[in-house]
Amino acid sequence: MPTYEYRCSDCDTDFELEATVAEYEEGIDETCPECDSQQTTRRLGSVMISMGDASPDGPQGGCCTPGGGCC
Ligand SMILES: [Zn+2]
Numbered sequence: 492m493p494t495y496e497y498r499c500s501d502c503d504t505d506f507e508l509e510a511t512v513a514e515y516e517e518g519i520d521e522t523c524p525e526c527d528s529q530q531t532t533r534r535l536g537s538v539m540i541s542m543g544d545a546s547p548d549g550p551q552g553g554c555c556t557p558g559g560g561c562c
Pocket of ligand 1: 499500501502503504523524525526527528
């Protein structure tokens, strides 16, 4: 079951909620457990972001192929 991380903007408490994706899409209770505030924001800390593979020696850019043939 995925865990969703939240932070309360009223008391700066971090808390986690477990819900299935279906439950999450229906809307889960995001109330802060410490102060009952609903000023909570979803944290994305545990989400892997694997965009922008900036490998310095990758065969990308320019017009040279990995086989060594430049145009
Ligand atoms: Zn709170």
